[in-house]
Amino acid sequence: MKICNPTHFLVTLTFLYSAAQCIEPTSAGADTAGTEWQAGVARVDITPEEPLWLGGYAARTKPAEGTLHPLWAKALSLKDSAGNQAVLVTTDILGYPRDVAERIRARIEQEYGLPRANLILSASHTHSAPVIGASLKCIYAFDASGEQKLTDYTEQFEDKVTALVGEALAKMAPASLESGNGTARFAVNRRSNKEGALTATSPLQGPNDHAVPVLKVMRTDGAVAAIIFGYACHATVLDGYQWSGDYPGFAQAALEAQYPTATALFFAGCGADQNPLPRRSVALARQYGVTLAAAVACVLEGTMTPLPPTLITGYKEVDLALESVPDEAALRQRAESTSGYEQRCTEDLLARVTREGSLPASYPYPVQTWQMGGQTLVVLGGEVVVDYALAIKERLGQNAFIMAYANDLMAYIPSERVREEGGYEGQGAQIIYGLPSPWADGLQERILSEIWNQAGIK
Numbered sequence: 001m002k003i004c005n006p007t008h009f010l011v012t013l014t015f016l017y018s019a020a021q022c023i024e025p026t027s028a029g030a031d032t033a034g035t036e037w038q039a040g041v042a043r044v045d046i047t048p049e050e051p052l053w054l055g056g057y058a059a060r061t062k063p064a065e066g067t068l069h070p071l072w073a074k075a076l077s078l079k080d081s082a083g084n085q086a087v088l089v090t091t092d093i094l095g096y097p098r099d100v101a102e103r104i105r106a107r108i109e110q111e112y113g114l115p116r117a118n119l120i121l122s123a124s125h126t127h128s129a130p131v132i133g134a135s136l137k138c139i140y141a142f143d144a145s146g147e148q149k150l151t152d153y154t155e156q157f158e159d160k161v162t163a164l165v166g167e168a169l170a171k172m173a174p175a176s177l178e179s180g181n182g183t184a185r186f187a188v189n190r191r192s193n194k195e196g197a198l199t200a201t202s203p204l205q206g207p208n209d210h211a212v213p214v215l216k217v218m219r220t221d222g223a224v225a226a227i228i229f230g231y232a233c234h235a236t237v238l239d240g241y242q243w244s245g246d247y248p249g250f251a252q253a254a255l256e257a258q259y260p261t262a263t264a265l266f267f268a269g270c271g272a273d274q275n276p277l278p279r280r281s282v283a284l285a286r287q288y289g290v291t292l293a294a295a296v297a298c299v300l301e302g303t304m305t306p307l308p309p310t311l312i313t314g315y316k317e318v319d320l321a322l323e324s325v326p327d328e329a330a331l332r333q334r335a336e337s338t339s340g341y342e343q344r345c346t347e348d349l350l351a352r353v354t355r356e357g358s359l360p361a362s363y364p365y366p367v368q369t370w371q372m373g374g375q376t377l378v379v380l381g382g383e384v385v386v387d388y389a390l391a392i393k394e395r396l397g398q399n400a401f402i403m404a405y406a407n408d409l410m411a412y413i414p415s416e417r418v419r420e421e422g423g424y425e426g427q428g429a430q431i432i433y434g435l436p437s438p439w440a441d442g443l444q445e446r447i448l449s450e451i452w453n454q455a456g457i458k
Contacts (some may be wrong), residue, residue, distance in 0.1 A: 036309035038079035039217045040171030041226045041263045044160050046092065047071045047243050048130050052149055055094035056127030057239055058139040058341050058432070063146070064130070068244035068282065069253065071129050073161055074265045075168035076217065076226050078177075078372070080311040086118035086370065087165050088228065090265040092245040093157075095123040095409025097133035100154060107162045112169055117315035119165070120368065120379055122267045122406045126235040128244035132157060135409055138345035139432050174220050178304035179375040181399050182212035182295040186288050187233035187274040189386070191423060195277055208232075209269060209389040212292065213401040214299040215375070223261040229296045230403060232269030232386060237276050237285035247276060250289025255296060264296075268405040272383035272412055273425050307373030314454035317364035318447065321440040325359050331436070345431045352434075359436050366407045367447060369454040377401040378451055381408040385425055387415035391448060396455060411435055416444045 051063035071092040192205035209232040217226035235246035252264040335346040368379035384404035411433040418426045427438040
């Protein structure tokens with residue numbers, strides 16, 4: 001392990017933050033890699049042009065009132081030496097509802113020939129971006145006018161993401177790829193540490209995943225074209241009424257200021273039970289963004305692993321069973337005994353029973369993997385707790401990249417430990433996602449088994 005001081009990187013920023021750590025990569029990879037990769041980068045501003053409801057918090061009572069910094073959708077296209085193409089899309093949104101992701105993927109496959117295994121739709125999970133589609137819609141109290149604005153914005157968003165993929169594919173040019181891992185330590189396990197009880201001297205309890213995975217894309221002239229990086233922590237520093245990418249937005253802006261030729265793309269890791277603490281100020285969001293950017297820069301300026309131009313992709317949806325499925329009578333009883341958003345969410349389930357006759361007993365959960373020249377990227381849907389990252393890295397190696405909040409934001413995905421413990425991530429949040437009960441036991445084994453299968457591990 002080496003320690004690097006990124007202070008020189010931070011001098012142009014409002015906050016100085018030193019002592020980021022770099023971990024030298026030890027994962028498998030070729031000693032040398034040519035420039036047989038093709039890569040393209042594109043971006044589009046997705047900031048709403050009118051006030052819309054912000055996603056993520058049930059306590060908000062009105063639409064957005066301004067912009068702290070723009071919201072972006074960004075895309076990286078890749079082609080290996082055999083001609084296999086894939087595109088990663090990262091977005092400053094809460095998440096992709098299944099219906100929105102399905103429409104985008106269908107259009108992209110029709111227009112550009114990319115199958116779903118070769119397309120990742122990643123969300124930063126910022127809670128300062130507009131509501132998209134029907135995601136968590138029952139927790140918001142907007143009226144019919146707000147609902148129409150939501151529909152209009154969602155259609156515009158789908159158009160922009162589809163066109164963005166085409167632009168990234170059209171911009172492909174020779175490139176090289178390198179990977180590495182760093183460390184940032186502002187994520188705190190919110191189940192093990194109660195926010196209101198913490199002080200500057202409080203001993204923090206885990207588990208956590210403080211890794212900062214970094215993928216560098218370089219042009220043949222040596223310029224950095226793209227910086228892809230991740231972190232396993234909720235983007236919930238801010239809870240106000242301004243559009244913002246939260247700390248990931250500040251991190252991307254800081255990296256793009258330091259590397260003017262590069263586009264920075266952030267992805268969220270398994271941070272469903274991780275919060276940035278303390279929080280609730282723009283100054284803290286900026287501080288955490290600068291801290292994360294410093295950790296990324298430390299990796300970029302160190303020794304990284306060159307990745308040979310081979311791309312292998314996999315995708316499968318596995319059925320995750322629900323613990324129970326209430327009938328209409330049970331739902332009516334629940335609706336009568338609750339209030340507020342819990343009542344609205346239950347009424348939505350009742351309406352679905354009326355339309356469809358019953359509620360499904362399981363959910364098709366997306367599991368995806370990319371192998372980029374020896375660098376493994378595991379891509380999971382939903383709000384995944386950190387236990388999954390620890391289990392995956394124990395099996396696939398500490399340098400595996402793990403992305404959550406991708407392709408479908410359907411619910412929290414607890415480990416068996418968290419499911420049995422209960423609480424918000426284990427059980428309580430199901431209703432706001434339109435699921436009538438907690439997950440049945442066995443979900444962790446089903447998800448991990450599919451990851452091992454795609455990774456070729458028995």
